[in-house]
Amino acid sequence: MKIKFLWPGRTKSQELRLLQEDYLGRIGRLAACRLVETREARGIPERHRERILEVEAQGLEKHLTDDYIISLFDQGKEMASEEFVRFLEKNGSSARPLTFMAGGFLGLAERLIRRSPTLLSLSKMTYSHELARVVLLEQVYRALTTLKGKRYAK
Amino acid sequence: MKIKFLWPGRTKSQELRLLQEDYLGRIGRLAACRLVETREARGIPERHRERILEVEAQGLEKHLTDDYIISLFDQGKEMASEEFVRFLEKNGSSARPLTFMAGGFLGLAERLIRRSPTLLSLSKMTYSHELARVVLLEQVYRALTTLKGKRYAK
Numbered sequence: 477m478k479i480k481f482l483w484p485g486r487t488k489s490q491e492l493r494l495l496q497e498d499y500l501g502r503i504g505r506l507a508a509c510r511l512v513e514t515r516e517a518r519g520i521p522e523r524h525r526e527r528i529l530e531v532e533a534q535g536l537e538k539h540l541t542d543d544y545i546i547s548l549f550d551q552g553k554e555m556a557s558e559e560f561v562r563f564l565e566k567n568g569s570s571a572r573p574l575t576f577m578a579g580g581f582l583g584l585a586e587r588l589i590r591r592s593p594t595l596l597s598l599s600k601m602t603y604s605h606e607l608a609r610v611v612l613l614e615q616v617y618r619a620l621t622t623l624k625g626k627r628y629a630k
Numbered sequence: 631m632k633i634k635f636l637w638p639g640r641t642k643s644q645e646l647r648l649l650q651e652d653y654l655g656r657i658g659r660l661a662a663c664r665l666v667e668t669r670e671a672r673g674i675p676e677r678h679r680e681r682i683l684e685v686e687a688q689g690l691e692k693h694l695t696d697d698y699i700i701s702l703f704d705q706g707k708e709m710a711s712e713e714f715v716r717f718l719e720k721n722g723s724s725a726r727p728l729t730f731m732a733g734g735f736l737g738l739a740e741r742l743i744r745r746s747p748t749l750l751s752l753s754k755m756t757y758s759h760e761l762a763r764v765v766l767l768e769q770v771y772r773a774l775t776t777l778k779g780k781r782y783a784k
Contacts, residue, residue, distance in 0.1 A: 491652070557755045598753055599708070600709060600710045600711075601708075601752065601765075603768065611765065612759065627754060
């Protein structure tokens with residue numbers, strides 16, 4: 477299974493970045509995995525929402541080829557952990573990379589949402605975009621431990 | 631508003647503990663808030679599930695008086711962030727403390743679940759119990775910033 481994580485900008489919270497690195501290391505022991513932190517829109521006032529999303533979409537698109545895209549989206553589908561395991565098993569068996577894409581603090585541009593065959597919501601609650609990254613990584617790690625029959629320290 | 635967080639044992643992941651402290655500090659600037667880390671069952675083999683839950687339940691119960699209890703429970707109710715804000719507003723206005731209770735890695739004893747007027751599920755997905763604590767704190771902080779009309783850095 478090839479797994480890619482794609483999001484604009486480096487995670488700024490130091491603690492969340494450490495957790496991110498920890499989960500990436502653990503995932504990397506169970507599957508081919510990489511993280512690409514793409515260009516982040518900087519210095520554009522927040523009221524220019526569309527411009528920020530456009531700059532970040534262009535950065536993300538450079539790293540998408542024939543990937544199977546799963547985008548984090550608050551109106552996406554919620555899956556229970558077991559359902560998420562089956563989803564990874566079903567869609568991660570080909571050579572095509574599974575790419576988890578997450579937006580910056582304004583989310584993802586509309587056309588990236590439309591391009592994603594799977595839209596995943598982690599919760600009915602809204603998480604900060606950096607916390608959402610860590611929750612996503614934990615879920616992917618948890619699912620892989622189940623798939624590989626490993627015990628996951630709760 | 632008086633908010634209490636109650637769970638057995640100290641959060642072991644250093645990064646999650648730092649995030650926990652950070653959110654507690656931020657929440658404490660918006661409401662009276664404290665965390666009580668109660669007795670954790672130690673040295674009992676995991677197969678003795680009921681004994682572990684019983685030891686931890688007794689520790690938690692010592693800190694419950696007339697509190698309004700909201701327990702984290704995977705079969706509980708999911709709330710969108712806006713709904714959670716309204717919930718806090720409605721239930722946090724009296725002198726009665728709002729107590730968020732979370733279990734250890736095996737969850738909470740049945741009788742604590744039955745005693746809780748509100749059972750809250752953070753997600754359809756299962757989170758590690760330490761990550762769930764941080765997600766809960768982030769949501770409480772987020773809700774308070776909305777109630778207090780502050781801007782929350784996404």
